[in-house]
Amino acid sequence: MQRTPVSSSNLASVGYDRTSQTLEIEFQNRSIYQYFNVPEGVYNELMQAASLGSYFNDCIRGAFSYRKVSR
Template identity: 35%
Template sequence: MKRHPVQSRTFKSAGYDPTCSIMEIEYANGRVEQFLGVPAKTWQTFLMSNEKESWFNSNIKSSFFKVSIS
């Protein structure tokens, strides 16, 4: 999955696969996690958020099944 750099202290990059509704996050420490079943609208709202860490914690982290990639 192609990830794009994001402006954040916590996240290094983020990507989204619309065919599978999978959101992928690369943290600043290099850890990568995927979140399954994320709607495209949720992904787009995350990208537009000025407070990505807070928005992610409130709307994605506990709401979708997580798979640790690395």
């Protein structure tokens, strides 16, 4: 999945696959996680958030099933 670099102290890059509704996040520590069944609207809100880290913590972490992809 191709990810877009983002400006965040916590997140390094973010990718999204519309077909599978999979959100992929690379954190600044280089670990990569995939979150499943994430609506496209949540992805769009994340990418437009004033603080991506805060949006992630408030709306994504703990709300979706996930798996660690690397590191």
